Amino acid sequence: MNLPPFDPARFEEEWAQDQDVLQSLAANGDNPAIARPVDVSFQGSGKALASLEEAAEELGFTVLGDERSEDGTLSLFLEREQRTDEASIRALTELCLRIEAYFGLEYDGWGCVAETGMKH
Template sequence: MTIVRIDPEQLAEELEANEDVLTALAENGDIANIVRGIDLHFKGSQTNIEMLAGNAETLGFQFLGYAEYEDGDWAADLQIDSTTDREAISALTRRALEIEILHDVEFDGWGCHAETGLAD
């Protein structure tokens, strides 16, 4: 098993950014313990993004699709079913930063819809 050392400052920044998203979800009536699809966005070179997409299932994610930027960077959106409680999102963020290091891509955030427990 490969040990990945995440930069503690980067982790702290990401966890702080998570607070803004979690607050916005709560303001929209989110019930954090409801499982839903959470999208993660990664950017990088075409080769590295394609490799990440190819490994998505092995990493426990579903590959959603690619995007290409004017600067030549590519992006991949991955999804995983999870809750949005602070512990689950913190663990997911750590995983995303490990993926960033192992695949030489940039983790560009996560997002999901607020789940209120009400039918859409």
Template structure:
């Protein structure tokens, strides 16, 4: 199934990229090697219905569903996914762009990404 992906607002993309760079700097400070592929978590919040639609389409975007969390405040639930990838600048920009497209396509709110630092040595 191919879907037409919406154009991401450049200002929004820039705003996310500023935040992403903070995360990347922290990872680098912890000895992370950005080229090492690892599970990167992303989360979205939205109505039950919209999250369900996203859940059904997730693998189109290379996402695997991890977990669903109810908001303690009784607000909208969160849905967590992971994607296996590197975290160099370009890979993260691609991930963020995809997540912002998901936001528009499914009317959910993208809530950022995270991962464990990978030093490239196997434990």
């Protein structure tokens, strides 16, 4: 699949939000070198989300599921195993923005649980 380039202005917007998430993880003792499930979500039409769901594995993701919010917005949740260092998150955001452009969706960010390396 040949994904288009992402919009640099859109990247800067998302990257600012990524910094907030990374700071929150760090404040919770996260070790960014530990790979863990990281989920991402996209919003859009049912048809576009279904196309992404079909392509998810080829793009390196597993499908977690979809959801319709109270206002009728459809979302698709995907996940992949990765680290949370800045380079890994930057690559994830760039990929998701390219997916957004290709499928005509709205990327709605990423999330994960802080991993300290300590057993709970």
